[in-house]
Amino acid sequence: MDLSIIEQLITFIALPFQSFLTIEILLIFLIILIFLIYNEKRQSKKVKYSLISLIIFFFSLLVFYFQEDIVTVLSEIIKTIMRCFYFPNILFYILTTITSLIILIYTILKSNLTKLNKIITYSITLIHLFLFTNFISLAITNNISLTDTANIYQHDNMFIIVLFSQIIFIILILYKLIYHFCHIRHSKLEK
């Protein structure tokens, strides 16, 4: 951790040559890269499919050998997502609110959006911002420090407000994604 930039670079370059296994892994990836580049000229379907199968086989081997570790990593990823959903820290919560605010301002300023889309976006973003304002006012009235996550969530009211805020935020993001996806498809069809 206390290495200088040059030492960090040297360590990084030396990493693939530390053991026979790492050299082997490096060679596999180099071969795949060479084949991919070479195949760009030839455009052979057989090479394409065999390379895809080789990559899948390689990663399947990794999954097979490091099953338990991969399950642990996946569980940790899911747990982090759940933590962000159920018990987000104040920074994450503020970030979602800023996102909501930007979407609201963008919708107000953008003139070529449909009325229905505008109404839906206004409603969802304003509910989200209303919940955030409620959250802040509750914290002020109950004198709750927002720096400690445990401090926030020992109060049921705060927990419920944050939970519903997160649900509303997810609905907003999903709505926006689906809308844009449909919009892109629709414009493609029109063309």
Added chain:
Amino acid sequence: MWLKDQMMQRKSKTLKSQLSKVGFFFLIVGIIVFISTPLRILKEEVFEEMRLAIFQKNINEDNNTTINNVNTENLTVTTEKKEEAEENDKKANYSYIGEISIPKIKLKRGFVSKESKYNNVEYNVTIANISDYPDVPLGNFILMAHSGNAYISFFDKLYKLQIGDEATVSYNANTYNYRLTNIYNQAKTGTVAIYRNPSIKTLTLITCTHNDDYNQTIYIFEEI
């Protein structure tokens, strides 16, 4: 003939598309069913982390109160905290009074008071009615929980324990360290006989025997 062929082709296309839709629906349902239990376990773990964090925070606050518990002003604060704790227990977001930790199997669970309605195997690691609390001299602190695959199987990895493994109990801002000295099985008859050395403070953990529907296992820990 040509029209008939066209009709047949259309019909088979519609049938194929409907079949693929049904297949996709069943695939989604299957995935949901398959991942629902692991997700529930992970959700329970995330909630447990937060409950333990709240418990640790309260312990730290209690410690501060004890240190300052000299003048009468702080005594009032202590009374308020007691009322707050009772109020907390009434809420759905219940609070813990202690925590058991077994590092070897990465077990870290909180427990509520014996009087709490959440002192139940369906919610938490449960304190037996006849159990003493960990601060009772030469007492026996008895905890029970399910084992298996459900999300409430808090003692599902106890079977991995061996004699000599250690456990820690945090209660009333104190930590009690124990070492596993005895493991034995008994038939599930509704009652359990606990064999322990009465001259040493003990921790007893009770759960169903691993891969056995008819027995329960008792783990006896003695204070170090």
